[in-house]
Amino acid sequence: MSKQKHNPMIAVTISIVPGLGQLYNRQFIKGTTFLLLTIAFVVSFYQFLNIGYWGLLTLGEIPGLDDSRVLLAQGIISLIITGFAITFYVLNxxxxxxEAVKIKHGRKNDDLRKxxxxxxxxxxxxxxxxxGLFLLIFVVVFPLLYMILLAFTDYNLYNSPPKNLLNWVGFENFISLVTVPIWRSTFFSVxxxxxxxTLVATTLQIALALILAIFVNDPRxxxxxFIRTVLILPWAVPAFVTILIFAALFNNDFGAINNDILGPLFNQxxxxxxxxFWSKVALIGxxxxxxxxxxxxxxxxILQSISKDWYEAADMDGASSWQKFKSITFPQVMFATAPILIMQYAGNFNNFNIIYLFNQGGPAVRGQNAGGTDILISWVYNLTFETQNYNMAAAISIVIGLIIAGFAFYQFRRTRSFKEEGEM
Known part of the structure; x- marks a missing residue:
C-alpha cells in the first residue's frame, strides 16, 4: 500500500472497533493494546452496565428484593463508567x-521508544x-448526581426501600413546592x-469591617x-464555640443578656x-x-496598599473626607475584594452552622414544616434527617444550587476585577 493511498477515513471507519485503526496505521503495539483494553472492558463491565442501566430505568421490579437506592447508585456509576469509555473511544x-494523515503525507511512524x-x-x-479527578468524580460528582436524581423520585418516609420500590415522578416534587399549601407557604417563607x-447579615458585617478598617488605618x-489584634481575635475562636456561647447568653431562662443586662437596667x-423576630435579630447580630x-x-x-500619593493629590484639590472615600478608598477596596465579598454572600446563604447551633432553626411556626429561623439549607437538613422527605430535600437542594450558581456567576460577570482581568 503506497503512502499516498493511505486513507484516513478508512482508519476512522474501522476504528469503530478500537485498535483496528491503529493496526491499519501499522502501529501494531498500540493497536493491540487498544483492542485488548476494549475486550477487557466489555468482558468486565458488560453485566454491571446492563444491570446498572436496567436499574436506572426501572428502579427495580420486585419489592423487598430489589433495592431502588442501590440500583440508582449502580446506574449512576454506570453512567460515569460509560463517560470514561466514550472519552477513550473518541480519543481512539x-x-x-x-496518524493516518501523517502516513498519507509521507511521514514515518515513530519507533516504539520515541x-x-x-x-x-x-x-x-x-x-x-x-x-484528584478520580476522587472528585466519586466524592463530588457522584453524590451530586445521586441527589439530583432523587429529586425526581418519590423517596420519603412512607415509601422507603427495600420494603417499597421508588418510582420516577418527573417534576412533581418541584411542582409541589409551589402548589401544595404547606410546601408553598413554607418554601416562600423560608x-x-x-x-x-443573607443580604442583611453579610452587608452589615462587610460595612462594620470597612468602617473599622478605615478608622484603624487613619494616621492619627x-x-x-494592638487594635488590629483585638479586632481579629473573634476570628481566632472557632465559630461553633462562639455560637454556642451566644446561644447561652441569649437563653430566655438563664441567659446573661436578659438576667444581667436587660432585666436590671430596663426591667425587660x-x-x-x-x-x-427576636431570634432573627439575635442571629444577624x-x-x-x-x-x-x-x-x-x-x-x-487593601487599605495599606493604596498609594498615599492619591490622597495627597486629593488634598491639594481640596477634596473632603467623603469625596476621598467615594472616589479613592471605596473603589479600590471593592475592585480588589469583590470576588471574596461575593463568596461571603454565597457562604451566608448556606450558613448552616449558626442557624442549627443557635436554636436548631426554631421556634416552631404554625402551618409550616420549618422553624421560624430556618434557612433553606437547615430546612433541607431537617427534611433529610428528621422527617426523611428525601425527595423534597433533594428538590430544594437543586433550587439552592441554581440560585447560588446564578447569583455568583452574575455578580462575577459584573465585577471590574472580572471585566479587566485581561487588561492587568
Whole structure:
C-alpha cells in the first residue's frame, strides 16, 4: 500500500472497533493494546452496565428484593463508567485519523521508544491530575448526581426501600413546592428569610469591617497593631464555640443578656429563643460578630496598599473626607475584594452552622414544616434527617444550587476585577 493511498477515513471507519485503526496505521503495539483494553472492558463491565442501566430505568421490579437506592447508585456509576469509555473511544478515533494523515503525507511512524517518550510527555500532566479527578468524580460528582436524581423520585418516609420500590415522578416534587399549601407557604417563607438573612447579615458585617478598617488605618490612630489584634481575635475562636456561647447568653431562662443586662437596667426580658423576630435579630447580630474579623483583615491589607500619593493629590484639590472615600478608598477596596465579598454572600446563604447551633432553626411556626429561623439549607437538613422527605430535600437542594450558581456567576460577570482581568 503506497503512502499516498493511505486513507484516513478508512482508519476512522474501522476504528469503530478500537485498535483496528491503529493496526491499519501499522502501529501494531498500540493497536493491540487498544483492542485488548476494549475486550477487557466489555468482558468486565458488560453485566454491571446492563444491570446498572436496567436499574436506572426501572428502579427495580420486585419489592423487598430489589433495592431502588442501590440500583440508582449502580446506574449512576454506570453512567460515569460509560463517560470514561466514550472519552477513550473518541480519543481512539482522533488518534487513528491523525496518524493516518501523517502516513498519507509521507511521514514515518515513530519507533516504539520515541512514541512512548512522546506519549509520556503529553500525558504527564494528566497522570498528575488523574487521582484528584478520580476522587472528585466519586466524592463530588457522584453524590451530586445521586441527589439530583432523587429529586425526581418519590423517596420519603412512607415509601422507603427495600420494603417499597421508588418510582420516577418527573417534576412533581418541584411542582409541589409551589402548589401544595404547606410546601408553598413554607418554601416562600423560608426562602424570603434566607434572602433577608443573607443580604442583611453579610452587608452589615462587610460595612462594620470597612468602617473599622478605615478608622484603624487613619494616621492619627495610635497602637494600630494592638487594635488590629483585638479586632481579629473573634476570628481566632472557632465559630461553633462562639455560637454556642451566644446561644447561652441569649437563653430566655438563664441567659446573661436578659438576667444581667436587660432585666436590671430596663426591667425587660426579650424572648430571644421563642419569638421568631427576636431570634432573627439575635442571629444577624451573632453573624456580624463572627464574620466581620475576616473581612476586616482583608480590608486592612487593601487599605495599606493604596498609594498615599492619591490622597495627597486629593488634598491639594481640596477634596473632603467623603469625596476621598467615594472616589479613592471605596473603589479600590471593592475592585480588589469583590470576588471574596461575593463568596461571603454565597457562604451566608448556606450558613448552616449558626442557624442549627443557635436554636436548631426554631421556634416552631404554625402551618409550616420549618422553624421560624430556618434557612433553606437547615430546612433541607431537617427534611433529610428528621422527617426523611428525601425527595423534597433533594428538590430544594437543586433550587439552592441554581440560585447560588446564578447569583455568583452574575455578580462575577459584573465585577471590574472580572471585566479587566485581561487588561492587568
Amino acid at each position: 478515533l482522533i488518534n487513528a485519523y491523525k 512514541s512512548f517518550k512522546d506519549g509520556w510527555d503529553k500525558s504527564f500532566p494528566y497522570v498528575l491530575v488523574g487521582p 426562602f424570603s428569610w434566607t434572602v433577608i438573612w 490612630i495610635k497602637f494600630k497593631k 426580658a426579650i424572648p430571644w429563643m421563642t419569638d421568631p 451573632i453573624q456580624v460578630w463572627v464574620g466581620f474579623p475576616f473581612v476586616f483583615a482583608i480590608f486592612t491589607g
